[in-house]
Amino acid sequence: MRILHTSDWHLGRSFHRVSLLDAQAAFLDHLVATVRAREVDAVLVAGDVYDRAVPPLSAVELFDSALHRLAEARVPTVMISGNHDSARRLGVGAGLIGRAGIHLRTDPRGCATPVLLSDAHGEVAFYGLPYLEPALVRDEFKVAKAAHESVLGAAMARVRADLAGRAPGTRSVVLAHAFVAGGRASESERDITVGGVASVPAGVFDGVDYAALGHLHGAQTLTERVRYAGSPLAYSFSETTHRKTMWLVDLGPGGEIEAERVDCPVP
Template sequence: MRLLHTSDWHLGRSFHRENLIDAQAAFVDHLVETVRSERIDVVAVAGDLYDRALPPVEAVRLFGEALRRIRDTGARAVLISGNHDSMVRLSYATDLIDASGIHLRSSLEAVGEPVVIGDEHGPVAFYGIPYLEPAIAGPHWRLQGRGHPAVLGHAMDLVRADLAGRPPGTRSVVLSHAFVSGGEPSDSERDISVGGASHVPLSVFEGVDYTALGHLHGRQTMAETVRYSGSPLAYSFSEEHQVKGCWILDIGPSGVSAAEFAPAPVPRPVARISGRIDDLLTDERWEPYTGHWLQVTLTDPLRPAFPMDRLRERFPHTLVLDFAPDDRPPADDRSWARRIADRSEPELVLDFVDWARGAPATDEERGLVDAAFQDIRLGEVAR
């Protein structure tokens, strides 16, 4: 059996207000072509199908199209909900959808009940464990323990109990959306620590042949049989060096016999660059970045005028602008109360102007600030 492991599609997500639906549609094209060319039998999608519980119409349309096209290749698909998805909405009509070969697993009641798909070596049991919110899953199962380790540990106990009752030689694949200890996060995953400890030990997945993980956006091999596929696109600038794609695995009579990573197309690279604005606008070494989505950090001693407009003349896809002067004075470690003890209100406003712009206020601006506070005092006296 050939398995394709993907996750964290986040359909409907934007990137610093840039609509990504076309890039996500291009990934779906790539995915379907990979399923066809690699003769994939089962596509496993480990959660965060959408970017939010109520996705936009165009994301729902793309999701439906992706499922139809996967089905048309002759492959089956097993999918779970992630922490960005609505567990209830994705579990709607799953018993009817199952008949098409598309298996959505998004309920607590179905944990431990596998989708069984056979090949020439016998059955493979696919166990879908959706993202488990401890505050919901714990009371549902009447667990004494708290946090993600408790609820995911119980879910895996249900999986192992079911697997133990199946015919000898039954192979097993678990889909899970979780943060495994030792995994490397990026800036684009939503924190799942609310409700208890967020990390789960790798050992929780013992006893199955392969675990297809979702949640972390960079591909990672936690163990030979426990992997993150990562997201198909970069969703933060912290992912600038990550190679996106999916895992393709061969499952033989004794479990996983081979694994390779298939890179996905990059619609537009992301990068972080820094320097003084004149250097960034003139030096040839920055030319390769003119087509990137960029986070730019300016290191000029004084904040330049109209920096975003100027940068976008050379780098039209600049999305984020930061300012970090390279000759900034040492940080003042005094308490806030001590720093303002001898400063008047107008002086505090002028201090802010100096900090925000990187240059002191002009005489005209000082006059405006003084006049504004004078008006405030006169108004207080009149009352």
């Protein structure tokens, strides 16, 4: 199965008071063109679709256009909310939109309910873990300490439990929005530190075939199976040396991973 992994669109963001909407529109044109040209089977958006909880109308219109074009291309899309998004607003109408193949995962209670897609080798289970603010989801996951590692670990325990009950050979992909240890930050990410500790170990994603991460704005590989797509545009001067890309990931019949970086247009 061929997957296009992207994240951190931050629609509606400006750069030192200069609107980036045209550049973001050009990126989304490129994304849709890549989906068609490279015969992508699923698009993943790992959070921070918008730059703020109440985005400007122009950003909402751009997002709406992107959803329509992906639906018209008949390529399933799975996206999660990030720490910049309003999970409730982004998730409005998720049930209805899901019928068009656009699967919005914004509710932590649904983290162990996957989107199931199939190819010639069987099913792939896509688990969407929206950004988990520890203080807000502590009770849901019944953890003793409101910390990123504990809530994300509890969410992944639910994912593994669901996966264990599925047919042998079912492949798995997790989308998550978090600061994973070993990742390189830039100046444009919002701090998510809680109690002085922001990062979680990459091992929290053990047991799944691929973890599609969002939050950090530089594309990077933490392990073969744990990767950040990064933002499609530079949102700070600290990103001047970044190569902005998406990951094109081929998931083999036994969970094998082959990954290629697809360059984004540079305004």
